[in-house]
Amino acid sequence: MKGAIDVLWVGLGGFVGSSLRFMISGWVHRWPGAGAFPYGTLVVNVAGCLALGILGGWADHRQVLSPATRLFVMIGVLGGFTTFSTFAYETLALATASDVVRAFTNIALQLVLGLGAAWIGYAAARMM
Numbered sequence: 001m002k003g004a005i006d007v008l009w010v011g012l013g014g015f016v017g018s019s020l021r022f023m024i025s026g027w028v029h030r031w032p033g034a035g036a037f038p039y040g041t042l043v044v045n046v047a048g049c050l051a052l053g054i055l056g057g058w059a060d061h062r063q064v065l066s067p068a069t070r071l072f073v074m075i076g077v078l079g080g081f082t083t084f085s086t087f088a089y090e091t092l093a094l095a096t097a098s099d100v101v102r103a104f105t106n107i108a109l110q111l112v113l114g115l116g117a118a119w120i121g122y123a124a125a126r127m128m
Contacts, residue, residue, distance in 0.1 A: 013076015
């Protein structure tokens with residue numbers, strides 16, 4: 001029975017995270033000047049990496065998250081919120097449209113900002 005409850009927590013979190021991703025990404029795409037670059041996905045991925053860094057740091061150093069909370073938030077919400085598959089598809093779309101500079105810019109920004117945000121969040125959690 002515990003396994004089924006764990007799946008339910010992850011699924012509910014995924015619903016919340018996916019809904020948040022849809023709303024935030026759409027909001028960012030409507031920013032003036034957003035144009036053809038996938039800023040919505042970038043913002044969501046960086047924010048998700050930062051949140052995961054903070055929560056992972058808290059979980060590791062303060063033991064503040066129960067196993068059910070970790071399943072719901074870290075795997076469910078943030079797993080549904082971040083969008084690696086969307087990042088891959090949008091980058092491929094840029095590259096196949098001969099917009100190679102934007103494709104590589106997207107790759108660099110996703111990696112550098114995402115990893116940087118996760119590191120900052122984790123480091124900040126250690127100080128809290």
